[in-house]
Amino acid sequence: MRVFLKEGIVVDIELANENYIESYLELIRGLASDKDSYVIVNYSDILPDLAGVKERSKLWNRGNISMHFALQKDRVIGYCGQKIGPTYGDQLQPHISEIWYAVAREFRGSGLIYPLIFQSLRNTDVKFVQAYVDTRNIRSAKVLENIGFQKMCKISENILDKRNNVFWDEYYFRGEREEVLKILKEKIDKLSIIMDV
Numbered sequence: 001m002r003v004f005l006k007e008g009i010v011v012d013i014e015l016a017n018e019n020y021i022e023s024y025l026e027l028i029r030g031l032a033s034d035k036d037s038y039v040i041v042n043y044s045d046i047l048p049d050l051a052g053v054k055e056r057s058k059l060w061n062r063g064n065i066s067m068h069f070a071l072q073k074d075r076v077i078g079y080c081g082q083k084i085g086p087t088y089g090d091q092l093q094p095h096i097s098e099i100w101y102a103v104a105r106e107f108r109g110s111g112l113i114y115p116l117i118f119q120s121l122r123n124t125d126v127k128f129v130q131a132y133v134d135t136r137n138i139r140s141a142k143v144l145e146n147i148g149f150q151k152m153c154k155i156s157e158n159i160l161d162k163r164n165n166v167f168w169d170e171y172y173f174r175g176e177r178e179e180v181l182k183i184l185k186e187k188i189d190k191l192s193i194i195m196d197v
């Protein structure tokens with residue numbers, strides 16, 4: 001899917017594939033040293049390497065895990081992953097998926113996150129979508145609230161920050177996929193972002 005952001009910026013949102021692994025790793029490494037980022041690498045004391053990412057990429061878009069990349073030419077500038085059956089597996093939770101996402105620093109505030117989540121959710125058939133957000137991550141919580149997710153509860157000490165040896169609290173968010181897609185479409189229109197679907 002081609003996306004036209006403001007100021008003539010064109011981005012493609014595609015299913016992830018192995019051709020982009022190095023660029024994806026570069027994005028992840030950037031996030032690892034980004035003080036405003038709250039993805040897995042920000043809690044870990046080891047950086048992922050190429051072999052590790054290659055291994056994990058074998059799960060992308062097979063079985064219950066999907067991964068979309070936002071691409072500017074060949075550069076990965078964002079991603080949205082999704083897993084069906086996040087807690088009990090896709091046999092017992094075929095109706096729930098979990099999403100995780102990030103965009104490169106220079107694309108924050110551009111609205112890119114909305115078509116990215118839109119494209120990920122459009123391609124699954126679950127009733128509910130969930131996400132965990134560090135309580136310090138105001139931007140991410142706002143994005144989810146903007147698109148119709150509900151903050152269900154706060155879970156104390158839900159993730160260990162291995163770098164600093166401290167546990168952080170997270171919010172548990174949940175939305176109804178169809179409702180979220182409807183609100184996402186409205187939000188994208190309001191931002192004057194054009195999606196060539």
Ligand SMILES: CC(C)(COP(=O)(O)OP(=O)(O)OC[C@H]1O[C@@H](n2cnc3c(N)ncnc32)[C@H](O)[C@@H]1OP(=O)(O)O)[C@@H](O)C(=O)NCCC(=O)NCCS
Pocket residue numbers: 031036037038039101102103104107108109110111112113132133134137138139140142143146
């Ligand atoms: C989370 C992320 C994808 C959000 O995308 P983004 O492009 O930064 O989102 P926006 O700039 O649209 O900001 C979202 C909202 O937060 C608001 N916001 C931004 N900074 C804020 C601050 N310091 N205080 C209060 N609100 C703030 C914005 O105004 C916006 O609200 P609005 O749409 O109602 O105007 C992006 O910040 C990111 O990639 N972060 C690093 C990785 C990460 O943490 N991923 C999520 C893990 S759960």
